[in-house]
Amino acid sequence: MPHRNAPLTETGRLRLARCVVEDGWPLRRAAERFQVSPTTAKRWADRYRAHGEAGMSDRSSRPHHSPHRTPTRTERRIIKIRVLRRWGPARIAYLLHLNPATVHRVLTRYRLARLAHLDRATGRPVRRYERCTPGELVHVDIKKLGNIPDGGGHRVLGRPAGKKNSSGAGYSYLHNAVDDHSRLAYSEILPDERKETATAFWTRAQDFFAQAGITVQRVMTDNGSCYKSHLWRDLLVSAGIAHKRTRPYRPQTNGKVERFNRTLLDEWAYAQPYRTEQERRDAYPAWLHTYNHHRGHTALAGKPPASRVPNLTGQDS
Template sequence: MHPSTVHRILSRYRMPRLAHLDQATGRAVRRYERARPGELVHVDIKKLGNIPDGGGHKTLGRAQGRKRRAKAGYAYLHNAVDDHSRLAYSEILADETKQSAVGFWERANAYFASVGITVERVLTDNGSCYKSRLWRDVLAEAGIKHKRTRPYRPQTNGKVERFNRILAQEWAYARPYRSESQKREAFTGWLHHYNHHRFHTAISGPPASRVPNLSGQYT
């Protein structure tokens, strides 16, 4: 059967796109958006392989790149995304321990506060660093509620998962880098572009359009 015919049949019966379905249940994912900045912040960690000096497989070819890749190690991107505005705070750290996660959150919370956003609730997955007493206590001391996703339901934390995909496509794998330091130097500029200039279809503009106190919006 021709694909266009299949599309017409599915449209006739109002079948949702596969991308809009929960892979575990086959049910349509219910979209939501918080009413104000800070009402909910999504937090997650994205693990990426470091690029060895001289480049990886994109620069040298897959066979040679794999030989050089073994000793390069990994980077852990700790990410926090505001549900309402999609404003993101991100850091590249050496691990995903509870100490690193807590330190990251304290700096992320300070960043959100600096632009007038008071964080009320944080949503994470069930990673060990987010189940630690240290994480629990730091959020409780700040009066922030902590909520975790249901097991095997990463789409519940979908906004930060989407941010993870965007940074991978538009920064980490967007072009061949000659070293890890070169890739990291590009990250600061990319994150500024994401927050201040990158058009987000769901909010009809960049995150900065929903955060009036965000400086550097036109640079």
């Protein structure tokens, strides 16, 4: 396809060439008639003589020889380092004394997946999945979060002053449960991660999902001690819920709740300079409501989790 400012289409080239070759027009006259240079008129006339109508189409502008192309041996080294070490273009470039843009072009040419799309342990592309209905699988996890000292931490006072106030502030533990299909989340800020606390949280989480019309069938957790306890096991067995654990050192298996953890850190925990821990906690229920009812989710085509849970209370608020 000719570019937008091209004076001649394929039909125009053919007409120009026929005027010169078949009708005997001088090159300059044909060039003036079709508003191109005599050199251009000669090129299309010569191509028409050699190839006929087929010669009027565009040809590839790719050079027949690329003397400055990255050598094949270097390309192989780039690919080997990427596969074995799973480095990005910049680190590979520093090692091989190349331009990062050159390394990026090689990786793109051979269609090597982005590092974000690879499993860190195996280097294989991450296999993404989604359960068909709410409740088939609920991801559960605990996020440990440092408390804010009274008066504010380093985000309010600056690092020199904030460090002095950070000692002794303690930690909070966010117990989170995220439905695999809808991404509907139930979360509480609790003082510890003991088995009694975790089981009590799940009892309330299960009630929350039940009120939304969701019957939980499976729960996935990591291998934390509270989730390996008999108390946790007996609670799930009594409710007829299957328990699945992630493989050791593979948090991406529980990726949906891990992504929720990152979202709450970015959009709530560190979204503004809170002056007290209580101020941050007071803002959490409103943020969680926004997440479930109003915040668009990329995996849900820009819709909130509530769009997949018709019975969720407060959906219109």
